[in-house]
Amino acid sequence: MKSKIHKNNFKTNSIMNKTLKLLSILVITIAFTSCSSDDDDSQPQLQIEAETVSNLYAPQQGGQGQPVSGEFTKFNFSTGTTTTSDTEWDIAFRGTSIIINGGTSSGTTDEAERTGNGGAYITTGTFASVTEVETGSFLQDSETGHVLSNWYTYAGPPTHEISPTPGKILVIRTHDGKYAKVEILSYYQDVQPNAEYNNYRYYTFNYVYQPNQGETSFE
């Protein structure tokens, strides 16, 4: 009944992605090598990190018209892991909400306190096409809302599926002023919604982290 093209493409696309990833790592390595040989006297540059985080769990209480509450699941790009630290975090997840460690609370219950000078913006493109940070585009969370609120599309009934809107790339300034780009791949455990669509609030995302202070390039 349904199109087969869909599935075939899934395969070619994931192969394409892997190839792309390999390529970018190659490019990065070359860039890194050439860079460090040019500036012998400066600090050695740190390597750009490209990783995939799978099934980051971001539960919440409430919702469906009721006040939302519950702890955010915080994430730190420099360690590449979730954290419970009150200060050393960059972005945090609760349900479909994503907050950054910069700005002020939008006013929902249990929102983590911002201690850093993080920022973010959402740009359009493929993950690979975002190669340079636009430093003038950063915004911070505020009373009027979260900067990273428009990352998904809600399907409505009957599935109520939440899917990352294709082509939305999140660019993030970490709490300590470094840059990362993120593409959310799925909101469901093991990237596949179950029949009831209730294995949700599990984030899988790709990110590239530029660990060098002041560096705005992801290549």
Added chain:
Amino acid sequence: MRFKSIFIIAVLFPLLCLSQQQVEKTKDTVLTQQLNEVVVTATRTIRQLSSLPLPAQLIARKELKETNRTRLNTILNEQTGLITVQNFIGGEGIQMQGLDSEYTLVLIDGVPLIGRSAGTLDLSRLSIGNIKQIEIVKGASSSLYGSEALGGVINIITEKSNKNGVHGNLMHRYGTFNENETNINLDYKKENVTLGAFVNRSSSDGYNLNNATNINTLDPYFNYTFNTRLNYNVTENTKFLASARYFLQDSDYIPTSTESGESKTREWNAHVKANHKYNEKWSSYFEFYASRYFAEDYLNNIEDNSQFSESFYKELLIRPEIRAAYKVNEKSSFIGGLGLDYETLKRTDFSTTPKFTSPFVYFQYDTNPNENLNILLGARFDGHNEYNSQFSPKAAFRYQITDKLAAKGSMGYGFKAPDFRQLYFDLEGIAGYTILGYNVVNTRVPEMLDSGEIENENDIVVPLSNFNGKLNPENSISYNFGVTHNPISTLKLEVNFFRNDIKDLIDTQLVANKTNGSGVYSYKNVKKAFTQGIEFNSSWRISNSLKIAGGYQFLLAKDKDAIEAFKNGDAFASNPGSGSFKLNEDDYFGLFNRSKHMANFKIFYTNTQHNFNTNLRVNYRSKYGILDTNSNTYLDRYDDFVEAYMLWNCAINKTFKEKYELGIGIDNIFDFTDEPTSNNDFTFINNIPGRIFYAKLNIQF
């Protein structure tokens, strides 16, 4: 491949096997038949179908009877370029020239049906047990009919007895899924008075296409249609008509395993018309029409029987209209009309009970400058206080090039008034969002600010001054150009090119962010789209007993903004668990629910010696998109599609002792259904239940 073979049969076969001898034999019948084929919908005057400058189709009583169709949706689905499409709450509306159900006006004896749930007029509501013919006019016809006649008009003409005395018929059809359909027709005629009564009962046990659940795809229902009419010819020149129709339907409503309820529909129409012919040149019509549509449903939680939801919808239309016709001479005539639509709607989730009053005036000039040329010029003005008033012109021509060849073309403006929802909605959804009609934004948003539902002014993302004006009706300019060719009198070939350029399509927009994290949405005119294509129709009466017909429509239907986005590289797609990639221009498939190719092929055989007739009808629909699986708001080639399918129907009817007709048949012979194949799959085609065996008995008296 399958489509190609139908096309070849439909087009080439008749041309290849022409035989002059057969032609001679059937010439007279065909000629009489063509003269009998008159329609009133296209010009609001009685016109021969073959002389019209507009693309029009006629489904005759004979076809309705021989195919054993009982509801309007089932017969329309067998016509070229027409398909019924279900909306999300199950209403089965017509798609014509690639335009949605909202954009086709449906009339009974020239007056409109109301009661569109979410824009869709459910055609399965309409019994065709007392129908003389169905007339279909394609292309914008707002110049005569005003709102909704954007894609075209479907007019159902009821049957009126022309024999003196008491006559009638009784019909019962029984089929799979315990489908029962009963018709009683009773007519009385004495000299200048004709009385008619019609009762229909229809019921079904429903069906379930998804074995993984216990939820019915179609819930059990029953409905009744009552129709009475009186024709009184006061004198030869003064005629009077009064008719009333009542429809009642009760249905189970069990959408999930945890809730259960019922839904009810009640509808009535009353129509009074008087016409008088003053002299050879002047005649006039006075018409009064009223219709009420009422629907309600409730849902209870199965566990504790507490109420889950309840909704109702109550619409009223009253229309007085006068019309005059003036015949200048044998070659030219004018008609003009003047009227008023008064409409109200009460329903759940509305801020007020809106009342619309819209006066209208129209005229039409029909002329034949010479014996080969017919020109039609018309225009209509619809005034309105709640949205922008509309002026709808139309021009059409037909030119007889040779005896066998004619060309026709038309161009017209069509519009669809914003519906009550788009103006007056005040709905808070279960997920916390709010939808406001365009006309209530300026009062409700400040209220929401005061109550704290919207925290402060900064949360309003669209200036409220945008809502000071009026919403524009969705509108289009439609173009039709066609050629009809009768190589021999028994063979008719028609081709029509069409294009509808639609603008001001109404879409939702985010107006403000709510304190609860959700949004306030309203409506605006934004989208532009087009539908265009070619329609081909052929019919060949090989002999008095054998007729074959074939039709095909090629359709392109696209959103102009989407085309732009794909061109500019702003469209992306992704698959679960992998990153986004850019879409190319040719990845855009078009609007949802449109098939590029639709075709039909029919054979009718009548045996007068043994009093039986039989037929086989095949309908094909190519693949179409239904869900934006990858959430980029566009239908692209990586989304889910419903694959092409074909439906085969056949029927055989035999008459005994002149009065009794027994019929049997199979709908959907090869038992096609769209059953889900996996957990994450859905039933997309809910209105095709699988194979139906049926039998019917008709008694004439």
